[in-house]
Amino acid sequence: MTELMEQSATTKITFPSLNLDPQILRAVEEEGYTEPTPIQIQAIPHVLASRDLMAMAQTGTGKTAAFTLPLLQRLLPHASSSVSPARHPIRALILAPTRELAIQVEESVKTYSRHVPLRSTVVYGGVDIKTQKPELMKGVEILVATPGRLLDHVESKNLMLNQVQVLILDEADRMLDMGFMPDLKRILTLLPKQRQTLLFSATFSDDIKKLAQDFLINPVTVEAERRNTAAENVKQSVLLVDQDNKFNVLADQIRSRDLKQVLVFTRTKVTAARVAKMLERDGIPSDAIHGDKTQQERIKALDAFKEGKIIALVATDVAARGLDIDQLPLVVNYELPPNAEDYVHRIGRTGRAGASGEALSLVDDKEERLLKDIEKLLKREFPRERAVFAPIAHASSSHRATRYSTPGHGKKTTPEEDWFLRPYEPSPVSAKVEEQPSIREEKPKKQIAALLSRPLVKP
Numbered sequence: 001m002t003e004l005m006e007q008s009a010t011t012k013i014t015f016p017s018l019n020l021d022p023q024i025l026r027a028v029e030e031e032g033y034t035e036p037t038p039i040q041i042q043a044i045p046h047v048l049a050s051r052d053l054m055a056m057a058q059t060g061t062g063k064t065a066a067f068t069l070p071l072l073q074r075l076l077p078h079a080s081s082s083v084s085p086a087r088h089p090i091r092a093l094i095l096a097p098t099r100e101l102a103i104q105v106e107e108s109v110k111t112y113s114r115h116v117p118l119r120s121t122v123v124y125g126g127v128d129i130k131t132q133k134p135e136l137m138k139g140v141e142i143l144v145a146t147p148g149r150l151l152d153h154v155e156s157k158n159l160m161l162n163q164v165q166v167l168i169l170d171e172a173d174r175m176l177d178m179g180f181m182p183d184l185k186r187i188l189t190l191l192p193k194q195r196q197t198l199l200f201s202a203t204f205s206d207d208i209k210k211l212a213q214d215f216l217i218n219p220v221t222v223e224a225e226r227r228n229t230a231a232e233n234v235k236q237s238v239l240l241v242d243q244d245n246k247f248n249v250l251a252d253q254i255r256s257r258d259l260k261q262v263l264v265f266t267r268t269k270v271t272a273a274r275v276a277k278m279l280e281r282d283g284i285p286s287d288a289i290h291g292d293k294t295q296q297e298r299i300k301a302l303d304a305f306k307e308g309k310i311i312a313l314v315a316t317d318v319a320a321r322g323l324d325i326d327q328l329p330l331v332v333n334y335e336l337p338p339n340a341e342d343y344v345h346r347i348g349r350t351g352r353a354g355a356s357g358e359a360l361s362l363v364d365d366k367e368e369r370l371l372k373d374i375e376k377l378l379k380r381e382f383p384r385e386r387a388v389f390a391p392i393a394h395a396s397s398s399h400r401a402t403r404y405s406t407p408g409h410g411k412k413t414t415p416e417e418d419w420f421l422r423p424y425e426p427s428p429v430s431a432k433v434e435e436q437p438s439i440r441e442e443k444p445k446k447q448i449a450a451l452l453s454r455p456l457v458k459p
C-alpha cells in the first residue's frame with residue numbers, strides 16, 4: 001500500500017493534494033471530478049516520481065487520467081507556444097490496441113491539457129496515412145497511436161521517436177491478444193533507453209509479466225481492482241434463453257425497461273451486423289461496430305450512440321475494447337465470449353468510475369461451459385433464471401407482436417398468465433415470421449409470447 005493509500009483510509013485524498021499544476025487541476029475540475037479514483041490515487045505519485053509502473057486497471061476505473069494527469073505534469077517544463085515544429089518533439093508515446101481506444105485516449109489528453117500549451121495527436125490504421133502527416137509535421141509532444149500505424153509513419157519518416165521520455169502501454173493485455181508483440185518489440189528499439197515506461201493492463205497474465213520484464217525497469221506495481229474481479233458496482237445476471245429466442249428477449253428487455261442506451265456484445269461480426277439490423281427492423285434504432293466496418297463507419301456509429309441517436313450499439317469484443325460511454329446503464333452479452341477474461345472487459349463498459357450498472361448475459365445450453373469458465377474466473381456463481389415463453393393465442397401477424405417477459409422482472413403472475421407459462425406450441429403466425437428472409441436465421445422458429453409483466457396482445 002502506498003503512503004497515499006494509507007492516508008486515504010483515514011482522510012480523503014483530493015486532487016490538489018496530488019501535486020498537480022493548477023492549470024491541470026482546472027481542467028479536472030471542469031470535468032466535474034470531485035475526487036481521484038483509487039487507481040489515480042495509487043498511480044499519480046509514482047508517475048510524478050518518474051518510476052516505471054505496472055498498473056492493473058480496467059477501463060472505467062479512471063486509468064486514462066491516472067497516467068495522463070501526471071504525464072502532463074512531467075511534460076510541463078517543455079510546454080511551449082512556439083510554432084516551430086522543432087520545439088515540439090514527441091516526448092510521450094501512448095500505445096493503444098484499437099483505433100477507438102486510441103481516439104478516446106487522445107480526446108482525454110486534449111481535455112486534460114486544454115489549459116497547458118502541450119500538443120497531442122492520434123494516429124491509427126484504416127484511414128489514409130497522408131491525412132495524418134500534416135499534424136505530425138507541425139510537431140506534437142504527446143502522440144497516441146496504434147502500433148501498426150505508428151510503424152507505418154516511422155517507415156514513411158513522418159516522425160522521430162528518439163526524444164520520447166515516457167512510453168505508455170494502454171490495455172497491454174489486449175495488445176498481446178491482438179498479436180502486437182512483434183510491433184511492440186520493434187517500437188522499443190526506436191525509443192531511447194533512458195525513459196519512463198507505464199504499463200496498464202486489465203489482467204496480469206504471465207505474458208504481461210514477461211512483457212513487463214522486457215519493457216520496464218524495476219517497476220512499482222499498483223492494482224485498482226483485484227485480479228480478474230469484475231466491477232463490484234455492476235449487477236450481473238444470467239438469463240437462460242435458447243439461441244432462437246435471444247433476439248426477442250433482447251428486444252423485450254430494451255422495450256420493457258425503456259432503455260435509451262444499451263451495448264450488446266456478440267461473438268462474431270456476422271451476428272453483430274445481423275442483430276443490429278434486426279433491432280432496426282423492430283423499431284429500435286441500432287448500429288453495429290466490428291472489424292469489417294470502416295473507421296468512418298465505426299466512429300459514426302459510436303458518435304450516434306454517445307449522442308443518443310441510436311439506442312443499441314452491437315459490438316464484437318475487439319471493436320468495443322476501451323469504449324468509454326458515460327453512464328452506460330446496461331451491457332447485454334448476446335453471446336458469451338469464448339475467453340472468460342473478455343467477460344470482465346465487456347462488463348467494465350458499465351458501472352464506470354463509481355456509477356452503478358448492469359450486465360445481463362443471455363446464455364443458451366451450448367454456452368453453459370463458457371459460463372462456468374467465467375464463474376471460475378470470478379469465483380462466484382450466478383443464479384440462472386430462464387426466460388419463459390408461451391404462445392399468444394391471437395397474435396397479430398407482425399413479428400413485432402411477439403411478447404416476452406423474464407422472471408424477476410415484473411409483478412407476480414396471475415392464473416391467466418400462468419397459462420402462458422406452459423411450454424409453447426407453434427402458431428400459424430410462425431410461418432409468416434419465417435418468411436421474412438433477412439431475419440429468418442435469428443427469428444424464433446415458432447411464434448411465442450411471454451408474459452409476466454407484459455400486457456397480452458388482444459385478439
Ligand code: AMP
Binds near residue numbers: 033060
Ligand atoms: P477510464 O477508466 O480512463 O476509461 O475512465 C472512465 C471514465 O471515468 C471516464 O468517463 C472519465 O471521464 C471518468 N473519470 C476519470 N477520472 C474520474 C474521477 N476522478 N471522477 C469521476 N470520473 C472520472
